[in-house]
Amino acid sequence: MAGQTDTVLNAILMGIDRGELNPGDPIDENALIARYGVSRTPLREALLRLEAMGLIMRQPRKGAVLFKPSLEEFLAILEVHARLEGQAAGLAARRMPSQLAGPLNEVVAACEAHAKNKGDGDLDGYYALNIEFHKLVGEASGNPFLLDMIKMNARKLLAYYRARYAHPGAIAQSAREHREIADLILSHKADEAEALMVRHVHFDRVTVMDLLAALG
Incomplete structure (x- = not known):
């Protein structure tokens, strides 16, 4: 059973x-x-x-x-999720295992290549790259309990992050921020990496309302 x-x-x-x-x-x-x-x-x-x-x-x-969140539920989950992702990035900057540095650079380079060559196209392809980027950062934190918490919260919002890539320029912005976050992590700048990851993951209230409307 x-x-x-x-x-x-x-x-x-x-x-x-x-x-x-x-x-x-x-x-x-x-x-x-x-x-x-x-x-x-x-x-x-x-x-x-x-x-x-x-x-x-x-x-x-x-x-x-x-689960389909209301506006207030979305904002409450997002507040927690952004902090968890930020904490993972900060820990990754202090603990990044050498064997994950290469894969992190590779997925960031793939995000940049996607933004350059496909622009706003192939949302599913970029969505998969984004998932891999955040997975690697979570693994680099060295805290499996934190990674589990991130996954659980992320699954309540993944569809909305995916929908965000339909907005013109969103993929290019995401790829740039991935590079900036990875550089901070690899330079062991924990506070800066954490702060940028929080901003990267977070949405303002108007964007949240747009995403809720987009998915009906």
Whole structure:
């Protein structure tokens, strides 16, 4: 049973990470049962765990749906998430393992190449690069508990960060900031890296309202 529960849980988490599931999307229990060959009990256990994480909500007569924040919920989650990401960058600047320096530079270079060669195009491609950049910074912090907290909060907002790249110039700005943050981390400038990462991750209230509207 535990194995079946983890199968469904990981499938839904992967769907969120890849942008295949968006805020407010219903969870089709019958489709999950058919696709993964699981019974209803482990499926319900997986949904209970996701609900405890704050990633799904149960609505009367509608079943489970992906968490969709209100404006105030979005701002509250964002405030915490930006600080966690900033803390990871600050710790990474103090603890960056030598074996991660190369991969960090490579993903930043890939972000820059995307911005130069594709401009505002291929949002999915840039979204994947952005996920990898933040993953590497989190791993470089040397704190797996912090990384888990970042992942949990990020999954509530990933669809909105992805939608942000549809705004003209957003990819180019993101790539520039990735380079600046990476340079600060690799130069061991912890306070500056933390502060810039907080600004990089944060949105102002008007932008948040735009993103909420964009995803209906």
